[in-house]
Amino acid sequence: MSRIIVIGAGPMGLAAAHRAANLGHEVDLVEADSVPGGMAAHFDFDGLSIERFYHFVCKSDAPTFALMKELGIQDKMRWAQTSMGYYMNGKVHPWGDPIALLTFPHLSLAAKIRTGLQMFLTTKRKDFASIEALTARQWLEGGSGREVYGKMWKRLMELKFYELSDDISASWIATRVKRIGNSRRSIFQEELGYIEGGSQTLVDALVSAFVAKGGRLHLSSPAEKVKTENGRVTGVTAGGRFFPADAVISTVPTPLISKLVPDMPADWLQKYDAIRNIGVVCLLFKLKKSVTKNFWINIVDPNIEIPGLIEFSNLRPIEDRVVYVPYYMPTTQPKWRWTDKQFIDEAFGYIRRVNPTIQQDDMVGATVGRLRYAQPVCEPNFRERLPPIQTAISGLQIADTCFYYPEDRGVAESIRYGRMMAEAV
Incomplete structure (x- = not known):
């Protein structure tokens, strides 16, 4: 069995590490953040444990259901x-x-x-x-x-x-x-579906099962360099420590690959660098009253600069009304540099325009999450532009959410790809 290093403890990295440990490999999972989960991670929003970036489940998300059954949490699925x-x-x-x-x-x-x-x-x-x-x-x-x-x-x-x-x-x-x-x-x-307790329920179950199989999770340990010798991977430096490896699975955004794997052939690095991404500034509001009865509202108005609202409490029962307001944009846009307060003031104004009965004192709280590489820009024939998951360096696999194409980002695809990469070692 191999020594495997998995880079990134988002859903794909967690699924890869969990599957590799189940197959009997020796696995170290390194994560830059202080908590596992990536975009599925929760945070404490004034006493409410909730995802910083919204998630929902569709009936076609078979990999999610299969993994939940394997982890013994299939009874946590709600519709x-x-x-x-x-x-x-x-x-x-x-x-x-x-x-x-x-x-x-x-x-x-x-x-x-x-x-x-x-x-x-x-x-x-x-x-x-x-x-x-x-x-x-x-x-x-x-x-x-x-x-x-x-x-x-x-x-x-x-x-x-x-x-x-x-x-x-x-x-x-x-x-x-x-x-x-x-x-x-x-x-x-x-x-639509949600997991009781939110996506943190799945994250916690994955981490527990991974650790129970002997896997090691290293938080606050950003990957610095994938090391190679004679065209083969030898390990990863992360958090100032070297982890020797026979195989490495990277799940971090492709824009980071050039710095992370400098030994990659130049033509491969050009392909990773050519993949465009946009960022997201995702606001989360806690309100005293509902905006509408809908889970999702698309907004088409020349005077409103957001594409929609997601009233998450119309999916998952929560005591307060919880609304996500996503601002997707290329990070070259001047608005990307706005302060949190500027985003909150503008977005709450839009909420009040959609529902004029909402007053200023109906806002219980608001917070802002930012992610620089949130959404790959998938052009026609995008699959042809992607390098293979198994790279030119023996023992090194690389994939992020753009490899799900034509599927969009989602936990189900993360699980499918993570498990597939672990099984390919």
């Missing part, structure tokens, strides 16, 4: 009837089912029929190879029409990707539509 809305022209409109589509006041009948048909057929497709060369805009305009893209999608894409909004893969957006569209009780009722 809730949820709904989506569109805020447009000063009003929240129902969205996401045939009746909502037919009664939506801002699309022509022809546009409603076209978008309904495109979204339905997307949920039934087995793969998206035929649209792989298209951008999201080309695919949506070709299927639903320019009216639908202009009114329903254009502003959302621009507020997430800014100048990169026309570079996004059709396969990537279609996969998102399919995942959400297939998480339903019926065509009239969306149903």
Whole structure:
């Protein structure tokens, strides 16, 4: 059996380390943060344990269910009837089912029929190879029409990707539509899931099982360099300490690879460096009253510079009303440098615009989380641009969330890839 070093204790790293330990390997898991979990980690929000970045479960997330069963926590899975809305022209409109589509006041009948048909057929497709060369805009305009893209999608894409909004893969957006569209009780009722106690329940169970198998978790130990000799990995320097290894699994963002693995051939490093990412400033509000009845609201308004609100307490029962407000953007945007207070003031103003009955004293608390590498920018034919997971250096595997393509970031894909990498050693 091998000595394995796993870099990064997010869901993918935890899944890889857990699987490798179960297979009998000697495993050290190194993590820069003081807590495990990565984007799934919780924090104490004035007495409430909750994720800094929102998560939900869909019915197609089979790897999550299988791992929860293996860990003995399958009874912690919960499902809730949820709904989506569109805020447009000063009003929240129902969205996401045939009746909502037919009664939506801002699309022509022809546009409603076209978008309904495109979204339905997307949920039934087995793969998206035929649209792989298209951008999201080309695919949506070709299927639903320019009216639908202009009114329903254009502003959302621009507020997430800014100048990169026309570079996004059709396969990537279609996969998102399919995942959400297939998480339903019926065509009239969306149903999303959460883990009782939040994602921390899964993180804690993974850590406990990993340690019980002899695995070693090293927190506050940022990986500094993957060391090699004669084209083969020999170990990792992390937190000022050298960990010898026969194999290394890296799950950190690809923009960090050039510094972390300087011995990688130059043509490989160029591929990692070419992968673009955008950041996220994710605000979390605790309120006295609900904003709307919806879990998710898309916002299309020229005077509101956020693509939506996620009222998490409409999914997971929480005493207070909890709302996430994500600001996705390339970190080159001037707004990225705003203070926490600037973001909080602006976002709370938007919440009050969506629901004017909310007053200033209805805000119980607010906090801000930031992540520089939050969302890979997946262009058409993105898979062709990715280097293989098994690198040119023997014994070294590298993957981050962009390797899930065309799937988006998610715990289920993290589990699948983490386990796959451990089994490949």
